[in-house]
Amino acid sequence: MNRPIDQFDLVAFDADDTLWRSEDSFDAAHRKFNELVQPHAPTGIDVLDALHAIERTDVSVSGYGVKAFTISMIRAAISITDGNVPVSVVGELTDLGFGMLTEPVQLLAHVPEVLDVVGAAKPLVLITKGDLVHQTRKVTTSGLQHHFGEVEIVLEKDPETYAHIFERMGVAPERVCMVGNSVRSDILPVMALGGHAVHIPYHLTWELERVDDHDEDVTELESISELPRWLGL
């Protein structure tokens, strides 16, 4: 019997919005930013548009994650309002970021049982980008860490980074199946190496993770609960 799982020596999972909710928090923070900052901005300014633009330019300096986002919110609030935002609002934005760093992990449905089933068949690895301290906190407090042989927290999910991880683990890219919600970060770079990837869309996608059209034929599942059956388990 030829099961799809037999093609793989390693199943790799993204974390944010694949195993647990993440973008919901950023979405709520954007709404809170709008509520707090809009009243202090000149008429005719779209504060969320401006925040997105500042996030986009800041990412090359400050990277991904909640701390970078917190600093971008503060920079945006001061710049959009030309310094007229009350310092109490800056304090609230800082608290908002701090709250995001410590909020409990909310697992997505079916994740623990899927990791149980897939992990019984093949070694698993977690590959996530973002903030070292925050991602580590999420991994350790999620109760899921024992499923993964390695947890890789990386700066960028590009083909070079994946190639380095797979090489270090002694697995050929063609023998890897990567599972994630971001076509840009989880799917295309692994396929570029000759690996397999399964896209499980999340209902929210961060603007910086959106991709233009691509030609690759991407496997898509509606929910992680379909993964074991897709793998023939």
Place this chain on the structure above:
Amino acid sequence: MNRPIDQFDLVAFDADDTLWRSEDSFDAAHRKFNELVQPHAPTGIDVLDALHAIERTDVSVSGYGVKAFTISMIRAAISITDGNVPVSVVGELTDLGFGMLTEPVQLLAHVPEVLDVVGAAKPLVLITKGDLVHQTRKVTTSGLQHHFGEVEIVLEKDPETYAHIFERMGVAPERVCMVGNSVRSDILPVMALGGHAVHIPYHLTWELERVDDHDEDVTELESISELPRWLGL
């Protein structure tokens, strides 16, 4: 001939204040913080003492590095002044942090030639903690990356973390020599694993890196320039 280097299969280096200056920037930022925030603080408040205390409590949530420090400065400025710090000062603190993230790497004296000599004899690895994006920027822009087989950016430099790195590289801890400026992060945890370590003090030590007395007999060199001779190279 028995050279010390023959005992080792791997030489590991810390980065901040071992290969390049780091604490000088934080020191300058602390002085700038004092200058900017003291005028807005109530009489009798030592703003630097308060900032250090906030850094100490924040580190468990926000981790090490410039972004965490920037957020701590902002939280401290607002809290110390009971919200009376002008938003323009918050803007200056944010700019100060952003400037630290992008400032050019300043190598310490003799570093490139020492890495050349030691790297010709044994594989080298860089092990540093802090912020992924900032440490990566420093490593890549330093021009030193080619000396290192691996660059490990970790959350905490504790014995477990070192053990994991050495195991993954297939090197027994007793065959490792770690070189760094922090007794707490570079020396004691490696010695606890049975590894060797060489302490090269830097003229500044971050308060959180200070250790109380310890019983271990630590090898100390005055400058990294003495390392090749100490290794018998």
